[in-house]
Amino acid sequence: xxxxxxxxxxxxxxxxxxxxxxxxxxxxxxxxxxxPTIVGDAVVLRPIAGVDELPSGVGxxxxxxxxxxxxxxxxxxxxxxxxxxxxxxxxxxxxxxxxTAIRIGPxxxxxxxxxxxxxxALIGLRACDLAAIAIQDRVFGREPYVDPHYQAARExxxxxxxxxxxxxxxxxxxxxxxxPRVGGGFDLCLTELLDAxxxxxxxxxxxxxxxxxxxxxxxxxxTERDRRAARAESDRAQAQIQRRLDTDGLKDVLYRNxxxxxxxxxxxxxxxxxxxxxxxxxxxxxxxxxxxDLTGDRTERTRIWDSCFNLEFSYIHGGSVRTSTAxxxxxxxxxxxxxxxxxxxxxxxxxxxxxxxxxPVGIDITEEAGRLRSEDRAPQPVGR
Amino acid sequence: MASLxxxxxxxxxxxxxxxxxxxxxxxxxxxxxxxxxxxxxxxVTEFPFLPGQFNMVGAxxxxxxxxxxxxxxQTPRTIVHTTREVGAVTNALKQLRPGAALTLRGPYGTxxxxxxxxxxxxxxxxxxxxxxxxxxxxxEVMRQRARFGRFLVLYGTRxxxxxxxxxxxxxxxxxxxxxxxxxxxxxxxxWRGNVxxxxxxxxxAPFEPRETVAMVCGPEVMMRFAVxxxxxxxxxxxxxxxxxxxxxxxxxxxxxxCQLRGEFICRSGPVYSYDRVAPLFEVREL
Ligand SMILES: Cc1cc2nc3c(=O)[nH]c(=O)nc-3n(C[C@H](O)[C@H](O)[C@H](O)COP(=O)(O)OP(=O)(O)OC[C@H]3O[C@@H](n4cnc5c(N)ncnc54)[C@H](O)[C@@H]3O)c2cc1C
Ligand code: SF4
Ligand code: SF4
Ligand code: FES
Numbered sequence: 001x002x003x004x005x006x007x008x009x010x011x012x013x014x015x016x017x018x019x020x021x022x023x024x025x026x027x028x029x030x031x032x033x034x035x036p037t038i039v040g041d042a043v044v045l046r047p048i049a050g051v052d053e054l055p056s057g058v059g060x061x062x063x064x065x066x067x068x069x070x071x072x073x074x075x076x077x078x079x080x081x082x083x084x085x086x087x088x089x090x091x092x093x094x095x096x097x098x099x100t101a102i103r104i105g106p107x108x109x110x111x112x113x114x115x116x117x118x119x120x121a122l123i124g125l126r127a128c129d130l131a132a133i134a135i136q137d138r139v140f141g142r143e144p145y146v147d148p149h150y151q152a153a154r155e156x157x158x159x160x161x162x163x164x165x166x167x168x169x170x171x172x173x174x175x176x177x178x179x180p181r182v183g184g185g186f187d188l189c190l191t192e193l194l195d196a197x198x199x200x201x202x203x204x205x206x207x208x209x210x211x212x213x214x215x216x217x218x219x220x221x222x223t224e225r226d227r228r229a230a231r232a233e234s235d236r237a238q239a240q241i242q243r244r245l246d247t248d249g250l251k252d253v254l255y256r257n258x259x260x261x262x263x264x265x266x267x268x269x270x271x272x273x274x275x276x277x278x279x280x281x282x283x284x285x286x287x288x289x290x291x292x293d294l295t296g297d298r299t300e301r302t303r304i305w306d307s308c309f310n311l312e313f314s315y316i317h318g319g320s321v322r323t324s325t326a327x328x329x330x331x332x333x334x335x336x337x338x339x340x341x342x343x344x345x346x347x348x349x350x351x352x353x354x355x356x357x358x359x360p361v362g363i364d365i366t367e368e369a370g371r372l373r374s375e376d377r378a379p380q381p382v383g384r
Numbered sequence: 385m386a387s388l389x390x391x392x393x394x395x396x397x398x399x400x401x402x403x404x405x406x407x408x409x410x411x412x413x414x415x416x417x418x419x420x421x422x423x424x425x426x427x428v429t430e431f432p433f434l435p436g437q438f439n440m441v442g443a444x445x446x447x448x449x450x451x452x453x454x455x456x457x458q459t460p461r462t463i464v465h466t467t468r469e470v471g472a473v474t475n476a477l478k479q480l481r482p483g484a485a486l487t488l489r490g491p492y493g494t495x496x497x498x499x500x501x502x503x504x505x506x507x508x509x510x511x512x513x514x515x516x517x518x519x520x521x522x523x524e525v526m527r528q529r530a531r532f533g534r535f536l537v538l539y540g541t542r543x544x545x546x547x548x549x550x551x552x553x554x555x556x557x558x559x560x561x562x563x564x565x566x567x568x569x570x571x572x573x574x575w576r577g578n579v580x581x582x583x584x585x586x587x588x589a590p591f592e593p594r595e596t597v598a599m600v601c602g603p604e605v606m607m608r609f610a611v612x613x614x615x616x617x618x619x620x621x622x623x624x625x626x627x628x629x630x631x632x633x634x635x636x637x638x639x640x641x642c643q644l645r646g647e648f649i650c651r652s653g654p655v656y657s658y659d660r661v662a663p664l665f666e667v668r669e670l
Contacts, residue, residue, distance in 0.1 A: 099401045101444050108485040112401040145636035148396040258667045285640030287633050292445035299445040303400070313641060316631050317470040327669035335643065342646030
């Protein structure tokens with residue numbers, strides 16, 4: 001995995017009643033807090049003004065094709081698992097203006113959209129979310145053509161992680177080596193503790209910026225007991241993980257079975273709706289759209305999330321390359337679990353389980369990969 | 385520590401932001417194909433490129449598409465694109481009048497291995513508009529003709545009226561030592577040349593297979609057959625080069641559209657030596 005294992009420099013304990021001081025400290029430093037909050041029937045990441053907007057006392061139950069909020073009686077702020085949105089929405093927004101061409105008489109001018117993205121603090125990111133960000137850092141940072149909008153958004157975002165204290169039935173971060181315990185790549189990391197010692201957070205700083213915010217908080221010294229309690233939270237989450245994905249040699253299994261009849265069976269179930277790519281925190285495909293005003297004097301090009309499940313995605317003159325749904329599902333899972341390794345030196349999947357819960361027909365990436373492996377055709381001799 | 389990006393601090397340049405170029409002239413090549421000559425607004429900026437590379441060419445308000453450079457690498461002040469009109473963007477490009485502004489990004493992608501052909505027979509196999517991305521190779525070979533062995537251009541197109549660069553081709557054939565074999569899908573009463581698919585020309589073309597570097601550009605099926613014929617003649621896979629085509633929205637490895645398994649064709653292609661992409665060529669709907 002791409003997480004660095006630099007150890008947090010400083011840690012302290014924050015009483016749960018003082019969680020508001022974290023938001024205030026962030027706001028004072030110019031960071032707009034973005035955190036989990038309930039919208040409709042799901043926990044999503046949104047700009048929040050205060051701790052009362054956090055989903056306190058709310059958990060969830062997730063299964064393939066199903067996500068339900070469920071009350072919990074312990075008043076935890078972070079007693080939920082992942083909702084459909086991820087940091088991707090903020091670092092790589094679904095719609096972004098790239099440039100505008102302005103025509104004045106015979107003259108045309110192009111104005112790049114170089115508005116810096118807002119300074120935000122992303123609160124409540126889980127270990128797998130941090131791993132997904134590290135993956136997108138690679139995707140958008142390949143020289144010589146880097147995405148400056150992504151880099152600026154990254155630069156302007158403070159990452160405030162939360163250690164999971166429970167796992168959803170859809171989680172499989174352990175198989176992907178990304179969680180459940182946060183390893184690194186954060187500015188601050190919170191572990192919500194709820195035991196005889198009270199409702200409190202172990203707060204660890206993982207960067208200089210995080211250190212400065214931590215110094216602003218009304219904390220007490222973290223004891224060995226707090227640290228042990230924090231490990232116990234992660235151990236509980238770890239013990240609850242039921243889903244597994246065997247990644248051993250998976251790229252080659254996917255590659256050598258590209259023409260396996262199995263693909264038709266998943267092609268028959270998949271609706272090609274693209275939900276999986278939208279909720280996935282690493283999927284990065286985008287298209288562009290041009291729009292002109294009525295006079296035709298202003299033309300704007302906008303970048304918009306796209307999905308390899310769209311028929312037009314692979315369109316070239318004469319017809320799309322991937323016409324069947326089977327070919328599109330094969331493209332998605334083969335890219336995620338195979339080609340990504342070739343391209344970026346890491347799997348494209350962090351095991352967050354979002355695509356499993358949000359697939360309307362409950363297609364499960366771990367099950368599909370497992371099924372293909374079980375029907376694996378004998379390895380071909382190298383070199384055809 | 386202050387954020388590195390306080391308001392007012394410049395971002396790195398965005399590779400998605402194009403430059404403006406001016407259309408100097410458009411020449412009709414055939415009924416549906418035209419060649420544009422573009423220059424920088426200042427008239428002096430040069431646009432160096434390697435044969436086989438492409439630009440993202442845009443019509444304002446309509447869109448941007450990948451088009452290979454078809455001009456002479458030695459005259460980089462003019463950007464030359466030969467385009468077949470097939471849809472919205474290519475149609476809009478065709479309608480532009482001299483003096484019009486276009487958007488341009490590039491050049492992007494890998495090149496035909498002209499240098500590596502030194503001392504070898506060079507065989508170009510083109511289908512339809514596929515001749516345009518190969519024309520810069522012809523310019524380069526002609527300029528240093530003595531460095532190469534036999535030079536063959538095998539070209540297939542729909543009908544005699546669809547032959548691209550006809551005058552130029554016949555001039556090259558007469559002035560230089562270039563073997564040109566043309567075939568059409570449908571002949572006319574005046575056509576005395578070959579009729580049939582271009583790949584059939586490979587079997588009897590005069591080149592020394594073990595000494596040959598081949599470059600193939602055209603529809604994917606045509607390339608598949610051409611490669612098979614070349615291999616049957618004994619040309620080694622690493623000496624066969626193909627230019628792949630996929631939907632492209634960025635040209636710079638960011639949008640994901642051009643992926644072919646592990647390849648981003650806009651970055652590691654469009655030109656590949658066949659041995660690298662052979663396994664991908666055989667899978668349907670990849
Ligand atoms: C590397 C490369 C080099 C090319 N060089 C040339 C060339 O020199 N001359 C030439 O005539 N054509 C070339 N093409 C093909 C050219 O890009 C398409 O014909 C063009 O995109 C069609 O756009 P349209 O809007 O007119 O057509 P539509 O049919 O309206 O297409 C709609 C959209 O689909 C996409 N699209 C359609 N066909 C293609 C395609 N073949 N490749 C990529 N995207 C496509 C484009 O985004 C296009 O805007 C090249 C393609 C690639 C990938
Ligand atoms: S593929 Fe599914 S489980 Fe893996 S990172 Fe994407 S959404 Fe999460
Ligand atoms: S796998 Fe599920 S979520 Fe993804 S496109 Fe198919 S039906 Fe939609
Ligand atoms: S065209 Fe966008 S990644 Fe290649």
